[in-house]
Structure formats: structure tokens, C-alpha cells
Amino acid sequence: MAEGLEDLVLGLSNKWKIQEENKLAQAIWRLPHAETFTFIQSNNVGKEVSAFEVENLGEGFLTAPFQGAPIFISADEILVGNLPDISEVKFNAEVEVSQNGKDEFVKWVGxxxxxxxxxxxxxxxxxxVDVAELPNxxxxxxxxxxxxxxxxxALVAAFYVPFQNSVWLCATPEILVVQxxxxxxxxxxxxxxxxxxxDKGNKIAVQQASWTQKEIEEQAFVSRYIIECFKRIRLREYVEIGPKTVIAGNLxxxxxxxIVDTKALGVENLASTMLDLLHPTSAVCGTPKEEAIQWISQAEKHERAMYSGYLGPIGFQNEIQLFVHLRTVQIQGNQAIFYAGCGITEDSIPEKEWEETNLKCKTLKGVLMSS
Ligand SMILES: C=C(O[C@@H]1C=C(C(=O)O)C=C[C@H]1O)C(=O)O
Structure with a gap:
């Protein structure tokens, strides 16, 4: 580690450890393209709230599980710092992802x-999930x-809430609700x-992406779901841009x-209303929602916990910055649990879906497990 980085890491790490020992909640994040990070510590364990309160909670960090109430980490102490100047980070595309559970997964996709x-x-x-041991x-x-x-x-974030007894660390590309x-x-x-x-680990340009009917349809499900949510609250004036190909790390x-101009339309509390309607979206759950939740609870043997929930800062400069909790790892001691999912439609090929989850696990693993 470079010297400046080492000092910064040590300082933050000490503060983090003391807060953990005191069993109090905390979070750190870097918003997309920001040159600063924000580290907050709370004077409590984190409070269960309702999505409807999102406009009125004050400054803090919100994190919701796949199913269940969001937790609010209040920003009782705030530290904003510049990101350290670190050299290019190596992405290890060859990092291994466990193949345990492949047969079962492929069977359930079928x-x-x-x-x-x-x-x-x-x-x-x-x-x-892909369970691995972290290097010392x-x-x-x-x-x-x-x-x-x-x-x-991406939104890069890590947080700790004592009753979960683990730390979550993610780099998610997916906005859920931003205002x-x-x-x-x-x-x-x-x-x-x-x-x-x-093939040689080189980056492909977005213009070279080619999408099949399967992916076009899969993404259209999510767009239709969002439009359905707008319809439910009789909101007709929104701007739709895309679909476009975007790069999210290795994918x-x-x-x-x-996009909605809430002031021009005079709509209040759109963020909390949509948050409640949208989550969990068809990008992480399915369509129709209830049937998909039911199926997921039969098919998956692990708890999703915070994976495929949402997270992000709220209340700073009157902004809401909530992202879908993807490309994430749950850290418990020296054990790391990487989570990844894939959208299944009529045109899915089970083996390919498994491969897709391997690639998604590598987004984090390829950075964390590289020298
Ligand atoms: C479910 C995940 O990703 C979601 C599912 C995607 C898909 O099925 O193609 C793509 C992006 C995300 O909306 C994940 O990363 O775990």
C-alpha cells in the first residue's frame, strides 16, 4: 500500500473498529464520479423505518433488505475526505468463483x-452465493x-449495523430512486x-455489444414495471431515455x-411513493412480483438478507441517492459471501445463466482478490 493511503486506511479503520466494539451503526460511501468519500457514524444501532419516511429522516444512510423494513443510519458524526490518489487497480478476470451448487442452480433455472x-x-x-476466505x-x-x-x-459503499454482525461492501451500478x-x-x-x-481481457466498446431477444425482453420487463408504477399513481409526464448499452465494470x-421534474409538476413525495412501489423491481425479483417472491423463497436456500435490497445516502443537500444493492459482498470475520443473480425468461439457457452469476461475482472478487 502507498504511504498516504496506508495512513488514511489506518485512521478510518481505527474509527470503524471502535464503533464496532461499541455496537453502533456506521457507513462509508462514494457516489458515482465523486472525488470525495463520506464516512458517517451513528450514536445508535440503526433504526427501522418506513420507505414513506425517506424525505423526512434527515442526513444519513438508508439500507433495506430484499424483504423487510429499511434501516436508517443517522449521520451523527460526519467525515468527508478526498479519495486517495491510487494507481490503476488490476482486475483479475481469472479469479476463481466457486462452482458449488451449480447443479441445483441450473435445475431451478430449468x-x-x-x-x-x-x-x-x-x-x-x-x-x-459464493463463499470464500479473505486473504489475511x-x-x-x-x-x-x-x-x-x-x-x-458505481455507488461504492460499506456499512455496518450491529444486529447483522457483518459488514457489507458493494459497488453497484443500478439506481433505484435518485432525486x-x-x-x-x-x-x-x-x-x-x-x-x-x-478474450484477452481487453475492454470491448459499447458499440460492439450485440443483444438477443432474450436480453431485450428481459430489460423491457423492468421498464414496463416502472411504467406500471407510474400509472398506479397516475403520473403520465415522465421522460424516458434508452435503452442504451452501458458498461458496469467487467459487464x-x-x-x-x-426522469420526472417533480417541482414543475407539483408532485410531492414522489421519491418515497415510488420507492415503496418499485422495490423489489423486476430487475432483482420478477414479474408479477408476488408470484416471483414466492418462487424465489422455494428455489433459494440462502437468505438474501441485504442483497437485492437498496442502499445509499439520503438527506444531504436535500438529495436522495438510493441504489439497488448488487455486486456486493457480506463480510463476517475472514469469510466473504459474494451474492449474484440473473434474470430468467422463457428464452433463458440454464448453463448461461450460471455463467452470468460467475461474471457478476467477479465484479467484486476480481478487484478484492487481486494483488
Ligand atoms: C441480479 C443482479 O443484477 C441484475 C440483473 C441483471 C440481469 O439479469 O441481466 C442485470 C443487472 C441487474 O439489474 C446481480 O448483479 O446480482
């Missing part, structure tokens, strides 16, 4: 396709800064996945943006 053919649901997102040299803040360098477009100080609301539909790296996705 079963999901049968349910889709029977019209029980149209799309479902199944996830898996692992340092949370070094990992945080490496991810910040490697993934400028700026001028009242401009944005949500996105992000789905469809392919590698952004060529490419299809993305559409939906």
Missing part, C-alpha cells in the same frame, strides 16, 4: 423456465478505495448482461432512464 411456459410468472431472478492482508478501506477507483460509475435538490427524480431499468471484456447492461 424449473423456472417451465413455470414461465405455464404462465405462472413471466420473469424471475434467481440468485446464488484484506483491509476494508483499502478494498473500498480500490473499488472506488475501479468503478467510477436531486432541484426536485428532479430519476429511476432506471437495468437488465440484460454480457461481458465487457474480450455490459441495457439501461433506460425515467
Amino acid at each position: 424449473k423456472s423456465i417451465e413455470e414461465i411456459q405455464k404462465n405462472v410468472f413471466q420473469k424471475v431472478v434467481l440468485s446464488r 492482508s484484506f483491509e476494508l478501506f483499502e478494498a473500498f478505495f480500490k473499488l472506488s477507483k475501479a468503478y467510477p460509475d 436531486n435538490g432541484e426536485g428532479i427524480f430519476k429511476t432506471v431499468s437495468l437488465a440484460g448482461t454480457q461481458s465487457a471484456l474480450g 455490459m447492461h441495457l439501461k433506460s432512464e425515467f
